Amino acid sequence: MNYYHEHRSEYLEGLKAFLRIPSISTLSEHKPDIRRAAEFARDELARAGLAAELIEGDGNPLVYAEWLGAPDKPTILFYGHYDVQPPDPLDEWKSPPFEPEVRGDNIFARGACDDKGQVYIQIKAVEGLLKTTGRLPVNVKFLLEGEEETGGEHIEAYVQSRPPKLKADAAVVCDTEMFAPELPTICIGLRGMVYYELFVEGASHDLHSGVYGGAAPNPIQAIAEILSALKDRDGRIRIPGFYDRVVPPSPKERDAWARLPFDEKEYTQNEMGARELTGEPGVPLFERLWARPTLEVHGIRGGFTGEGAKTVIPARATAKISTRLVADQRVDESIRQFTDAVRAATPRGVTAEVRVLHSGEPSLTNPENPFIRAGAQALQETFGKETVYIRSGGSIPIVGVFDRYLGVPSVMMGFGLPDDNLHAPNEKFHLPNFYRGIEAVGRYLEILGA
Secondary structure (H helix, E strand, O other), X not given: OHHHHHOHHHXXXXXXXXXXXXXXXXXXXXXXXXXXXXXXXXXXXXHHOOEEEEEEEOEEEEEEEEEOOOOOOOEEEEEEEOOEOOOOOHHHOOOOOOOOEEEOOEEEOOXXXXXXXXXXXXXXXHHHHHXXXXXXXXXXXXXXXXXXXXXXXXXXXXXXXXXXXXXXXEEEEOOOEOOEOOEOEEXXXXXXXXXXXXXXXXXXXXXXXXXXXXXXXXHHHHHHHHHHHHEOOOOOEOOOOOOOOOOOOOHHHHHHHHOOOOOHHHHHHHHHOOOOOXXXXXXXXXXXXXXXXXXXXXXXEEOOOOOOOOOEEOOEEEEEEEEEEOOOOOHHHHHHHHHHHHHHHOOOOOEEEEEEEEEEOOEEOOOOOHHHHHHHHHHHHHHOOOOEEEEEOOOOHHHHHHHHHHOOOEEEEOOEOOOOOOOOOOOEEEHHHHHHHHHHHHHHHHHHHO
16 A cells, blocks of 8 residues: 555654653553553554543553444454563663664664554554545454553453453454564464562571581572472473473474474574573474473572672572463463472472462464464565464463453464564664554455455
8 A cells, every 4th residue: 555655754753752652561660651652552543543542440551442433344453562671781782772773674672573663563554544545444443551561460350351342353463573584474372471489488597608507408509409390401391290281283383384494503593692402302493482381490589699708598599480381281270280399399498489470371373263364365465475374482461361351363463573682682673574564464454354
């Protein structure tokens, strides 16, 4: 559509304005910025021609908008999030994280790809159709949140209440990536996640290791023992029953993954910056990344870590741990299994407490679903190549929430790239994907309307 091409400079300036708002949901001092970002998204939706509002509640505001002027046509629910991760470490950014800068074909800023750029794609796709034809080929609703990076409790509670205004035939989520440049991609599966804090306590206070060493319990040593009991050195999780529900990918899906353009050496050395890959022996890489559960340790805190020496046995220590789940694992069951395994592995002399910070169910969608097929067609027409189907090792909790409480499939049409540095310094978004993403989403609505 010529309209989309003619307004590219306008889209870029609007995206820059969105990216300048430091809407960091994990830091309370950015609460005013969170509201500014929500109001920005609401106002953009209103300017596009939708009825838009903020939904207040116990958490950051949700942004809701709708256009329902296509009776007897499907209804699409667009989802995205306007909050972003903290930009740290700041000294690794080549340009300030909230002063967007275009270098070559990329725009660099925190939130450029995750997820402000992809939210803006959705808004501008709908706007283009309304500005050129005065109507949409299908009914459209938007639900944007500001807590995706902190667990999404407000939106989950809202969706769980099943408000009639969320009734839809399918959801569209633009928060994933293309498998490779120029390769249109639909993600049909996501891993779920449970994020834990493990608190271990020994004595009532820190102890001198010379006076008490050999008799005093050591919480850091205890955490090491617990973690070793949960996962072996080959990457296999040792929690009893943890793999019982895991559904392996079909032979057809494995064959499709084997045909994807992929250079393992490039992935290992350049994308990851690692010496070699690890994980379960005999399990293919994509299966380890997309279709197998994982357990990862994100941090251990306790004792003395300052400069010099201090011979102390700490009274307490903490570990941050997450598990990624796959179909058909269940969050509640996995939490029980994890907690029981920690209890069984806790050594004498210490107590261990498991706390769940947040969680999300895994999801898997049939690629033959008509809303998925329409998305693949739109992407193929826009990018000029056949759409590939992949899964993602990441988690988008709302997808499982939509499936569970609204009963709708999620069409994950992502336009990011593997090297977009999500959650890391120098996050970027490839501008050709940004512009074509707008066209592809607009074309998707046209195909559904026909």
